[in-house]
Amino acid sequence: MVRMAKLFGTNGVRGVFGEDLTLDFISKITLSIASFFKKGPILVGYDGRESSVVISKIVTAALSSLGLDSAVCGLVPTPCLQFATKKLGYNGGIMITASHNPPKYNGLKVVAKDGIEISREDELKVEEFYFTKKWTISKKFGLIKKESNAVHTYLSGIKKQVNSSKIKSQNLKIVLDLGNGAQAVTAPILCKEFGCETILINEKIDGTFPGRGSEPTPQNLDKLSSMIIKSKADLGIAFDGDGDRSIFCDETGKILTGDRSALLLSKYILKKQPKSTIVTSVNSTFVIEKIAKDSESQVLRTKVGSVEVSRKMVKENAIIGFEENGGFMYGKHNQVRDGSMTMAILLDLLASSKNSLSKEMGMLPPSFTTKGKIECSKDDFKKIVKILKTEPYKKDLIDGIKLSLDDSSWIMVRLSGTEPIARIYAESYSQSKLDEIFAKYLQKVKTTLDR
Incomplete structure (x- = not known):
């Protein structure tokens, strides 16, 4: 058994600011991160949350107290900090963000000098410094x-x-639906430099995310959809709070799932670069295997979490990585989720095609996906796994439990690494079959929790 991190979740350290994410905790976890890095300079950036600037001051002060130099790049998307850490020669980076979590949350993502979040093993090393408190305060403060x-x-x-x-x-x-988030700093500039006529929604950076919340979902992108139809735009893109994920909307106003978008981009990239490696998490679409086969490429699966996918991409020299939530990674740029890089690939695809986005999507093999969530403790989740293990289907226990019901249908339940909930995912070849599967297993999970 691999030892589980206690402070790091699926994606960094997160908590409610002022409650579990106190200034004292932030100082101590940063001392632990500094002890792990040993030397600077460390690049520090943050998203638009109301607590982010205060946290950045605590972070840089803690780094300085251990003698590490740091530099603050200010309010930027997470992938911007990651790429700059790598390209500008920093020994590491710290991004202050809670990604798509509600406004009261914040957190830290720790970036290695290669521009990718530190590995699960390195997270444990940081935690060891935290719990043993083996910090050495420097006689000479680091520069900020x-x-x-x-x-x-x-x-x-x-x-x-x-x-x-x-x-x-x-x-x-x-x-562009910027979601009051950090891509407002970069995505409009990029579109302008690409000669695009750009219409902006929720463009004002606001840490309370008043426009539609910090996570783009099909349920809260009505404004994007209607604006595309009204303005006769070619496409729309919505970003999450820290700008590492993007959700597409075609010219008819249809919101596309992260999985379907990833299939389109993968197909386009693999046409030009066949015999490549794709890394994706265990809860993403089965159709990627079909697309990979057409280009003699291989698909490798990991646990859920961008860190898992990113680090596997590095190890396997993979060109593509993705998650079902709109997180797409292009290895030639950086092996991390990147909303603006993903947007640029889509624009490149449309510029080389005579088809609209909806026509391009229509040429993909059919599949239907859905997901949901339910409040759940760790003990309750053990009960769910125990019940689902009795089902007469092929099981995958790499992350929670996944049941392969037939060649094109599956259901998966896993415990969230960022919130006290269980997430439920499903996919099938038709909408009716998907609805049937999801309803059946959601009821089974609820019944288990009620016992």
Whole structure:
């Protein structure tokens, strides 16, 4: 058994600011991160949450007290900080964000010098420093500077991966739902540089996320959908709070799932680069195996979590990585989820195609997915797994429990690493079959919890 982290969840350290994420805790966990890194400089960035600036001051002070130099790049999307950490020669990075969590939350994502979040093993090393309190306060404080090149470096890196002149020639009209989040700093600039006519929604950065909440879901993107139809735009894109995930909307106003978008982008990339490796989590679509087969590529599956996918991509030299939640990773740029890089690939695809986005999507093999969540403790989750283990289907226990019901249908339940809930995922070949499967197993889970 691999020892489980106590402070790190699926994606960094998170908590409710002022409750479990106190200033004292932030100081101590940063001392632990500094002890792990041993030396600077460390790049520090943050999202638009109301507590982020205060936390950044605690973080830089703690780094300084252990003698590590740091530089603050200010309010940026998570992938911007990650790429800048790698390209500008920092020994590590700390991104202050709680991604899609509600406004009262915040957290820290720890980035290694390669621009990718530290591994699960390294998270345990940070925690060991935290619990043993083996910090060595330095006689000489580290310097705290500003880093003003992060955004330019990030956008330049993205543009190198696509055919900018071809995108410019198409004069695409795009609607961006920035979700009051950090991509407001970068995505509109990128679209302008690509020659796109851009319409902005929820463009004002606001840590309370008043527009639609911090997570883009099919249920809260009505405004994006209607604006696309009203303005006759070619496509729309919605980002999450820290800008590492993106959800697409086609020209008819249809919101696309993260899985379907990932299939489209993967198919496009694999046409140009066959015999490649794709890494994805165990809860994403089975159709990726079909698309990979057409280009003699292979698919590797991991536990849920961008860290798991990213680190496996590095190990296997994979060109594509993705999660079902709209997190897409392009290895040639950086092996991390990146909302703006994903947008650029989609624009590149549309610039090279005579088809609309809806027509491109229509050429993918059919599949239907859904997901839900239910309040659940760790003990309750053990009961769910025990009951589902009695089902007469092939089981995958890499992360929670996944039942393969037939060649094209599956159900999966896992305990969230960021909230006290269980997440339920399902996929099938038709909407009616999917509805039937999901209703059956949701009821089974609820019945188990009521016992």
